[in-house]
Amino acid sequence: MTVIIDGKKISSEIREEIKQKVEELKKKYNAVPGLAVVLVGDDPASAVYVKMKGKGCEEVGIRSFQHILPGSTSKEELLSLIDKLNNDKSVNGILVQLPLPDHIHENDIINAISPDKDIDGFHPVNTGKMVADVDCFYPCTPAGIQELIYRYVKDLKGKHVVVVGRSNIVGKPVANMMLQKNERANCIVTVCHTAARDISVYTKQADILVVAAGRANTITGDMIKEGAVVIDVGVNRITDPSDSSKTKIVGDVDFESTAAKASAITPVPGGVGPMTIAMLLFNTVKAFELHNK
Template identity: 55%
Template sequence: MQILDGKKLSQKIKEQIKSEVAELKEKYAITPGLAVILVGDDPASHTYVKMKAKACKEVGFYSIVHEMPESITQEKIEETIKLMNQNPNIDGILVQLPLPSHIDATRILELIEPAKDVDGFHPYNFGRLIQGLDTFAPCTPLGVMELLREYNINPKGLDVCVVGASNIVGKPMAALLLNAFATVDICHIYTKDLQSHTKRADMVVVGVGKAGLITADMVKDGAIVIDIGINKVDGKIVGDVDFEEVSKKASYITPVPGGVGPMTIAMLLQNTLKAAKKRIQS
């Protein structure tokens, strides 16, 4: 069994990005810029945004966080996004989810200029992803693909079971794997007999937010197991996979924390750098 070390790989990617940012500044006097919109007081959201701001600083990006109260109106958020769309120094715009229930999140995400949609949630970018065209792919699934590449795991021809069908993780994950010529099986809350799907898979990718969902009897010997879940149990961060038991059967497995999580932020930086490079070309 080999651990897929996302923490180590994310550091390597950040070093590469830092070097490219220095080159951009020297050659073109351009500093990649990321704007984050943070609404409300959700502790997890605040933690994620702090981590993203810290990562931006590490690689030399310009970043700004627009903190807004829970009671903010739809119009005010839309106003801010429009300003960011027009700001030539901002290459990427990120809206930290979830948003309060009175805000139409779909409308907010669709308002972001596709060329600045570094989270890859805009229908335009999602459509291009489905078609296998160059685009901004959502950061977590993209991070999984980078991890597989780093460890020379080629999804081509593999039977892959993706557990979870969210727009942020499950659906784009399935699309990226399909584009890599894997045979993809997508499971969700209404799937009958989940074990019958996971048990025959060469690779299981899970991201639903249910601690210990995938147990050892649900995976075959030698399976590759990618755990995207993040849960808090008795003060500890754990994934959706029973790591201790499943790791005894898996050929490769991601830990939680230290697996896919750090890769998500690394891919956000990579997407923002990509957007900044496109600014030079335009």
């Protein structure tokens, strides 16, 4: 019987753990962690994500500072705000919602965030620490993926993890994290990308398959081995086959055929998605503790 890995349930468990931790920190320091979220422009999807992050903070007792800036904001104005937040002791984590307007280069902004407040884990200092297997802030979606895998598989030593996709946001961090020598990793890792002539050669070898390709139906059931654990990171809007006037959200994996062979699989939605904000909250608490050592 294939297990459907419930990201919502696991996310709720993590949030409850974080809530209890925040209560302990409040008693100890008479203060709570603070997260500053910066949104530039009026992209509807980004606005929804920012609202969800604010709600997540409220649920666990983290202070949320939201900075909503017009799309015409200059790079210099945004950098000035980042500098102010870097020096604000009530702010432990800074997250700049991506994408940014075309006239602002993302790397310029990410690099301006103090590494000890980079709870998104994208600053070069944190990326370097991750590759060197030094404790750091791990990117939230990859951290959520690792948590899902660990809570289901437990003994990961020597497992073959195949990652489909090499983005800086998911593919590369997941690969690096699963290589690390600790109980949540210590795996054999293969990374596939568009240069692979036949990715099924690799995906059929996977004990754990992480799919972050950004395209629906990248993986079908005939491309995995019996009993594999499949983590579907994709979010794609397609025409609903049962009603062409509607659309629906699917992952990168053909769920029906893949679930028939997998021992466990994450659904879309309800799998990896809920974990991202949970790990963002986790990183914010971690930053607070670092700042109060």
